[in-house]
Amino acid sequence: MTKQKVIALFPEASYGAALNCIGIAQQLRGQGARPVFICHENFRGVFSEYGFAEYSLASGAGDGQVDWNAFINRHKGAFQQSPLEQISSYVAPTWDAIVDTAIRAEEPLKRLIAQIRPDAIVLDNVVMFPAVANAGVPWVRVVSCAETEIPDPLVPPYLSGCGAKKGADWDVFEARYAREVAPAHRRFNGFLAECSLKPYPAGQFLEASSHLNLLLSPEIVRFERKQPLDPQKFVYLDGCVRNEAPYPMPVFAAGNDKPLVLTSFGSLGAMDVAMIRRMISVFATLPFRFIVNAGPWRDDYSHIPDNVLLESWFPQPSVVEKSTVFIHHGGNNSFCEALYYGVPSLVMPYCWDGHDNARRAEETGTGLKLDRYRWMETELADAIASLAGDKAMHTRLKDNSLRMQAAAGVSKAAKTILDLL
Template sequence: MTQPKVIALFPEASYGAALNCVGIAQQLRSLGARPVFICHPGFRGVFAEYGFPEYPLPTLGSEGQTDWTDFINRHQDAFRQTPLEQIKSYIGPTWDAIVDTAIAAEEPLRQLLAQLKPAAIVLDNVVMFPAIANAGVPWVRIISCAETELPDAAVPPYLSGCRGEPGPDWMLFAEKYQKAVAPAHRRMNAFLAECGLKARPSGEFLESSPFLNLLLSPDAVRFEREKPLDPATHVYLNGCVRQEAPYPLPAFATHRDAALILVSFGSLGAMDVSMIKRMIGVFEDMPYRFIVNVGPWRDDYARVPDNVFLESWFPQPSVVEQASLFIHHGGNNSFCEALYYGVPSLIMPYCWDGHDNARRAQDVGVGQRIDRYEWTDAVLKTAVASLLDDAVMRQRLRDNAKLMKQSHGVAVAAKAIVDLL
């Protein structure tokens, strides 16, 4: 019998990218392929939970390499800053750390790919790993961050949170960004040259794949590009949501029939216990039910109101499907899941493409943005109530959700990957 084709998926060390890849891997498996995951040691068990073989890269967790939890702890103060201010305090240092990771991963990744002998490699990351480009098999790039990751003259600068119309703010951000990332970019280009690959243009760390590029961006938030992407190699998935087990809602002591609001700021945002406690204090006086993802910090919450339920982890898509509103950080997975189920977003961004998604949600009328820290009780209450009561927005979201479900992005992604073989 013919052995199933091995397809290696290599997501970055974030749950958004990891779980997005899980959805595609589920479909690949149903098509008869054998998906396997290459991952950071800290994500050991995440993919096995869904029944996939996983191969952690040991060098990424060794002494001297970037510990992302420690990195975020050292840069948390930057989350209170504007995107423009974060260029120096957070974006520049983050690119330095990402380049360090790529360099450290090169040799163990090359050896692992030689061992696995995949028929194709799927990369969901923001930086090139030369071992992938040099593996001699087709490789696929997934753009699971905001669409702004792919530059275009008609698209706001990546990570800027700028409005969709070009203006002086675009130019100012781009100039400061190029200057801040220049040292990391020079190191990256030198590394690429050592590995026999071409240098990247200023500010860019990863090229489009010549084989296939998959973009999560749904129709509702897509940009009109000055230079359209080549449809032969760039496929819009119109969302890409994994299959999860049903989530039975907890029994609330009060407001049992009230609207359900999900609150989740991702694995990094859950660190901000004081901010989430402040929000819970406001939720107590509101006539709704709240499910709040607090990550591994559950024990830090001594008192919890009757209309609030805290959870360390849950199958997020299954909860979003039952919610009337999703309060989140603007991560692309969370944003796409809200759109997929027709749920409005209240976005409180703090870093990376969360700023871009927050601005886009407000610009196209699928949600609102408020500052993560500079809000009053009245501002938060008003934002929640207005989103729940906006009938026009909710109809717009229902129409878009219908289209996204009909598109079945995970199946489109899996078929496009298998077709490469």
């Protein structure tokens, strides 16, 4: 009998990457492989809930963990700044924390890989872990952030929120980015050298895999490239949406016949309670039903309008599928889920590649962008109504949805990984 292939998936400690990898693992399991997860201690239980074996990095000083909730609390003032201003106030400190994560995780990660003995490793992260590169088996890079993560002269700078047409703003952003992240990058290159790996070019923390690279970016929002990616090593998945349990639609106190608007800013964005309260006060005046992801801050709300329901957690793809508009932060999973189900996005970004996806939604006619904090009540109300009533956009998105679903990105991901072996 053919030995069952063991595929170790190692997503970063964020729900976006974790849930994206779960979608791929579901298909790997369906195609006869044995997917297992390497995870940080604070993500234990996330993968076992879907029936996958978990291997947790050792707890204590060597676990490589960063308390991202505490990190966000310390830096949340930066979310009211422009992407250019965030380079020094948020992006550079984030890269410092990410480098710390990689350094502290190295030894426990080497031990886990030796214990698992995988046939391949799938890395969904923004930083290289040398233990993965030195494991002696093929490794796959998953780009579950925006496509801007893979640079090209025709693609706007990563994290910039710049438009697709190159202008002086590209050069200004790139120069400041290179200057501000240089200390973290030098430290990271020193770490790579200690692990017998070559240094990376300035500003780069993860290289392309020589084996296989998987990009979520759907065709409808994809950039033209001056240097086309090798299709044998760079595979576009046209979104990569996991299978989730059905979501039984709850009964609202009012408006049960009205269109549904989903609002979810991700696991970290949900802590912005004051901003979401302000949004809810607008929701109360509109002829829609609203489901709002409140995360663990559900009890911080009172006086909930009859047409609003707060949830601490829900199977997001199953709710997106039932929605008329999806308000989100521009996280790549959320953006891809909206496109996968043909739902317009109202993107209110606050950091990282959310800025890139917000701009891309406007440029490609797949949604609208709204400043996360500098909006008038009428602007928010008008944006929701405009997206809900734009029949031409809905028709175009539904046609695109059929193409994305036919592309079966998660199945393609699993097949290309197994073809490596």
